[in-house]
Amino acid sequence: MVDNNQLLRFTTAGSVDDGKSTLIGRLLYDSKSIFEDQLEAIETTSKKKGHEGVDLALFTDGLRDEREQGITIDVAYRYFTTPKRKFIIADTPGHIQYTRNMVTGASTANAAIILVDARHGVIEQTKRHAFIASLLQIPHVIVCINKMDLVDYSEEAYNKVISQFEEFSSKLLVKDIRFIPISALLGDNVVNRSKNMDWYQGAPLLHTLETMHISSDINKVDARFPVQTVLRPQSDEFRDYRGYAGRMASGVLRKGDEITVMPSGFTSKIKSIDTFSGEVEEAFAPMSVSITLEDDIDISRGDMIVRSNNKPEAQQDIEVMLCWLNNSPAKPRAKYTIKHTSNEQKAMIKEVLYKIDINTLNRSSDDTDMAMNDISKVRIRTTKPLMVDPYRENRTTGSIILIDDATNETVAAGMVV
Incomplete structure (x- = not known):
């Protein structure tokens, strides 16, 4: 029965210390998806760090630097199965300098879980990650208002975050947004329904993930x-x-x-x-x-x-929404290598049409500098034509990456408009 289960890929996002790794640890722990030797190793590490119980975040924070700093740096992939569905989780970083890793983790996701600290509400990184989820055409977004235990399980605090997020998300292209009040640390509304929040009538997170409809993101029309x-x-x-x-x-x-x-x-x-x-x-x-x-x-x-009766456009001047991922800013009219499906060409950023203000989603055509984590609409000129489709119609033929020829680093990821 499990082998025939539908696979759901989801990513977690949100600001640093919002509890993403703890949430995933709670999902794995309460759904009994952890091997005994893993559990013993984490229990030992938790005791050494002085924790009374099990530090659930350690199930995903695997890098040594992450464990020492208590933050997620790389994208950590975890796999688990319930009787109803199989899951692949991409635990992505919350720090602003690791937003590029969030783009990587979210690029193949069917759903995005965005965590918000109930005490702090919607902040810039929350908006950034929500906008990237919208840009990547992720159809389902689940906003988990975490740390409800620290606001006395207040319905008022929960509703305040919802109104903040809805005000911002009205400009996003997301079909399905759901809100769940949780405490990842204590397990409220993660796998089991919370007894502390009787006012919440919706399903807990795991049940939502198990029953969520998944539509294929593969274009079945254009060969x-x-x-x-x-x-x-x-x-x-x-x-x-x-x-x-x-x-x-x-x-x-x-x-x-x-x-x-x-x-x-x-x-x-x-x-x-x-x-x-x-x-x-x-x-x-x-x-x-x-x-x-x-x-x-x-x-x-x-x-x-x-x-022959259904051709893509062969373009040399391509307009894309570009996420700049590199520490060094974009160089005006510099040469890059563009990768699109199996095609590699030399390319240059011909023009920055506008830049997105993450806080307001307004477009700015005056500021055309692109630094790390900036999201801009640009026009790219390639040496030979690329056969592209709009990203909203075809994820595979609608996506590109740019590589710096000098350092061989991936500097940007883009979606064809």
Whole structure:
């Protein structure tokens, strides 16, 4: 029964010390998803640190620096299963200098849990993480108002945070926002319903996660096949074989389909679709396959095979919402390497159209400098055309990253508008 369970990927976000790691530790602990040796190791470490009980945050804070500082730095992934669903958790950092890790953890999530300290309410990092969740098209956001035990389980404090968040979130593109009052430390409304908050009539967090509807984020309409490599076996049996190998980014391709190779524009028909297990009649995302064509066409890594009646735009001037991730600010008209599916090109930031003010979500076209954690709409010029779709329609062909050629560091992640 468990093997057939639907998988839910969710990320936790919020400001530092809002209790993200403790919440995940409580979920794992109360759902009995921790091995005995793990529990013993954490109990020992908790005693050494002088804690009376188990420090639940240690279940996710695995790096030595994290344990010493009591904060989360890297993205910690945890896996657990209940009788109703399987879960992958991405515990992301709250410190502002690690916002880039939050982007990484949230990029594949079906839902985002945003923690808010009931004493402090909605602050800048809360808004930043909520905006990134909206930007990444995460369909479900659960706002957990944590540390309710420190405000005497006050319904008034809970409602105050809701009104703060709703005032801000009215400008976000999030379909589903839910609010749950919790105490991650004591377990109120995490796995079990709280006896201290009779005024809250909703479900606890785990039940919400178990019953939440998950819609696939894979575009099933637009057939996109980025070519990763060309297969030319040397054996006599397959001497004439020329296959184009890669992973279906979206949609479906079938044997006999009329296709176009982008950006060259050459057309052909699919002769066969091969997998490790043998030939198949169709390929759909996210299958890895090798496609052969009826005509010999010059195709190489970075090209894209698409249906002739459904082509993406081949663009050299691309408008993207860009999250700047690097400590060093963006350099005007500097050269970067842009990665898009299997394609790599040289690129430059041609123009910063506007920058987002995280606190108000207002657009500023006067301030065009991009420093770490800034989110801006920019126009990027590439040396050769890229086959892109808007990110809201296709997560795979609508996302890019920029790499600094000098340091080889990933400096920015972007979503095609």
